[in-house]
Amino acid sequence: MLFSSLIFACSEDEIGIYEENWxxxxxxxxxxxxxxxxxPELWExxxxxxxxxxxxxxxVLYKTxxxxxxxxxxxxxxxxxxxxATTRIRLHGNSSRMCPKKSYNLDFDEKCEVLDMPQHKRWxxxxxxxxxxxxxxxxxxxxxHRLCDFQYNPRSQFVELILNGEYxxxxxxxxxxxxxxxxxxxxxxxxxxxxxxxxxIVFKTPIKEVDVNIKDxxxxxxxxxxxxxxxxxxxxxxxxxxxxxxNATNGYFHIxxxxxFADFYLVNEIAKxxxxxxxxxxxxxxxxxxxxxxxxxxxxxxxxxxxxxxxxYTINEPTGLYMHKCPWIEIMLKENEFKKxxxxxxxxxxxNEQAILDYIDEISNKIINSVILNERKWKLYSAENxxxxxxxIKEAYFATVNRLKQWLSDRFKYLATKY
Numbered sequence: 001m002l003f004s005s006l007i008f009a010c011s012e013d014e015i016g017i018y019e020e021n022w023x024x025x026x027x028x029x030x031x032x033x034x035x036x037x038x039x040p041e042l043w044e045x046x047x048x049x050x051x052x053x054x055x056x057x058x059x060v061l062y063k064t065x066x067x068x069x070x071x072x073x074x075x076x077x078x079x080x081x082x083x084x085a086t087t088r089i090r091l092h093g094n095s096s097r098m099c100p101k102k103s104y105n106l107d108f109d110e111k112c113e114v115l116d117m118p119q120h121k122r123w124x125x126x127x128x129x130x131x132x133x134x135x136x137x138x139x140x141x142x143x144x145h146r147l148c149d150f151q152y153n154p155r156s157q158f159v160e161l162i163l164n165g166e167y168x169x170x171x172x173x174x175x176x177x178x179x180x181x182x183x184x185x186x187x188x189x190x191x192x193x194x195x196x197x198x199x200x201i202v203f204k205t206p207i208k209e210v211d212v213n214i215k216d217x218x219x220x221x222x223x224x225x226x227x228x229x230x231x232x233x234x235x236x237x238x239x240x241x242x243x244x245x246x247n248a249t250n251g252y253f254h255i256x257x258x259x260x261f262a263d264f265y266l267v268n269e270i271a272k273x274x275x276x277x278x279x280x281x282x283x284x285x286x287x288x289x290x291x292x293x294x295x296x297x298x299x300x301x302x303x304x305x306x307x308x309x310x311x312x313y314t315i316n317e318p319t320g321l322y323m324h325k326c327p328w329i330e331i332m333l334k335e336n337e338f339k340k341x342x343x344x345x346x347x348x349x350x351x352n353e354q355a356i357l358d359y360i361d362e363i364s365n366k367i368i369n370s371v372i373l374n375e376r377k378w379k380l381y382s383a384e385n386x387x388x389x390x391x392x393i394k395e396a397y398f399a400t401v402n403r404l405k406q407w408l409s410d411r412f413k414y415l416a417t418k419y
Contacts, residue, residue, distance in 0.1 A: 042160060042167070045369040048082060048115055049075045049160045050125070050173065052089065052104075057164040060104065063091040064197065072106065074114055074159075085112045092124055094195045094280065095309075096301070099129040101169060101378050105176070114173065115157045120183065122176035125161060127169075130308050131301040132380045133401050134158075134170055134371070135363055140267055140300040141174075142359050147348050148263040150295035151285065152184050158367050169374035170367060177283055177296060179216045184296070187287040188229060189216040192278040203230050205237045208327040210278045232290050240331040252332070257293045261332060262341040264294035269323040270349060270411055271303030272315055277326040305407040318410035321418065343419040353412050357405050364401045371397050 042049065054060065054070040066088040074082040085108040091097050092105040104125040113119040128134040137156075144153035156174035160167070179189050191213040196202045201214040201221050212233055219225045232255060239245055239252040246252070268276035275281055281299035286292050302308055307315045314320060324333055332338045349356075372393045375381055381396040382388045388396070 042373065043079055045160060045373065046077050046366065047158050047160050047170070047370050048077055049079075049162065050171070051075070051162045052087070053164055054089065060089050060091060060102070060163070063093070063097060063105075066090045066107070072108065076115075083112050083114050085110065092126075096127065096129060099127065101127040101129040103127040103129075104163075115159075117155045117157065117173075117175060118182035120175065120178070120180065122178050124174050124176050125159075126156075126172040126174055126301075128172060128301050129378070131306055133364070133397070133404050134172070134367065134374075135360060135401070135404065136271070136300045136302075136304050136306060137172060137174070138363055139304065139356065139360065140271060140297050142356065143267050143270075143349065144263075144295070144297040146355075147345075147352060148267065148295065148297075149259040149345075150263060150297070151186075151260075151293065153296040154183075154298070158363070158370065160370060160373070167373070167377060169377045170370040177215070177298065184216075184285050187285055188214055188219075190229075190233070190284040190286050190292070191215050192282040192284070193280045195280050201226065203233075205327075206234055207237050207241045208278075210237070210327055215283075229286060232286060232292065236292055237328065240328055245331055246335045246337075253337075255291055256328075257291060258332070258338055258341055259345075260294040261329065262338065262345050264297075265323050265326070265329050265332075266342060266345055266349065267297055268303070268326075269321065270408075270415065271300050272305070272307075272320075272322045272411075273300055273303035274307055274315055274322075275299060275302070276323060278328075304404060304411075306404075318407050319414045339419070346415060346419050350412050350416055353409065356408065360401060360405055360408075364398065368394060368397065 051073040052070055054067045058067050060067050067090065068088045070087050070089050072085040072087045074084070076082045087106045087108045089107075090105050092103040096103055106123040106125065108121040108123075111119040111121050114123065126137060128137060131137070138158075141153055141156060144150055154175040154177060156172050159171050159173050161169065161171040175183060177184065177189055179185075179187065192210055193213050194211045196211060196213045201219060203212055204210065205212060212230075214226065214229055219229075236252060236256045239250070239255070244251070264276075264282070283296055283298055284292055284294050305316045305318065315322065323329060333342070372390050375388065375393045375397075379386075381393060
């Protein structure tokens with residue numbers, strides 16, 4: 001068992017109890033002396049380490065049911081303790097659940113600050129398995145924080161993950177999109193997503209039949225709150241597809257925010273993100289003053305030229321438009337005022353191209369030692385029985401990163417000709 005003498009093994013009646021002086025008594029050297037052979041460099045990658053143990057090492061197998069009472073321990077890159085919690089854990093994601101490297105949904109018993117991110121109970125450990133650079137979600141979030149008009153965009157940190165004594169590789173610990181202080185602070189979290197669960201609170205819009213999922217806070221279907229939310233969302237669509245959607249007095253922009261819709265459109269258009277035509281993980285915020293704002297951004301691992309499934313669209317080419325056929329957006333793009341906002345915001349992205357490329361360089365160099373360990377675990381670049389040297393892994397990884405950077409540069413050049 002990895003760290004067998006130091007990781008606290010929880011039984012059903014011991015959940016959440018830690019030995020006294022646990023932090024003081026366990027130094028980096030003691031951890032290193034107990035590391036399983038095969039990953040001796042774990043504490044030298046420069047990333048924080050998250051250790052999760054479920055009671056009796058119960059496996060985490062499902063998205064629809066939680067494993068309760070797990071211990072969560074987060075260590076800084078220098079092996080000092082950052083935070084501890086008791087959590088429940090389940091799988092996260094839709095198609096990504098079929099990957100060998102899984103993503104996980106965490107729900108702490110109590111709010112907790114983790115790695116300088118504000119305290120909360122809900123977090124996601126993203127595997128980014130489809131994305132061999134592991135950067136695409138991080139790039140989109142960088143744009144969301146620095147270049148978009150969203151009220152909130154999730155914060156994240158790259159980490160190492162150990163679950164029930166098994167090293168699972170490079171992960172991105174990211175804030176789960178919830179309605180609360182420090183996250184979506186007002187109203188309701190809405191998701192346009194056709195991959196909802198049976199118990200989700202969902203309705204279809206009247207014209208384009210978009211699936212609308214009321215994610216947070218919890219409400220009852222057919223309650224007054226539900227009916228009011230449905231009325232506002234339906235009104236946005238009916239106005240857009242009505243006779244006079246741009247009317248100065250009662251046009252769509254009185255109930256849907258132009259600027260955030262423009263940023264949602266642009267970041268997903270830059271990425272050519274297949275899911276973003278209101279298919280999956282398209283988030284919005286309906287505020288208490290009955291106005292709909294798009295955002296925050298989520299789920300870009302198969303964007304930016306990385307659509308890994310059967311591809312009927314030439315979706316991975318850096319040329320061509322994609323998001324202009326998104327419901328609602330297709331109508332907004334016919335309005336002069338919306339097009340002006342899109343043009344202005346696009347220039348903001350183009351002007352920051354070098355900053356985006358510099359960020360890619362910064363993060364890829366930051367995680368490269370972790371990438372090497374992740375490769376040994378999951379064989380993203382090498383054949384099953386092939387052993388690549390550290391230098392060969394680095395060369396393969398940075399070649400992939402450079403292709404991503406070139407794709408982005410080519411994408412900006414193309415989009416600059418369109419607006």
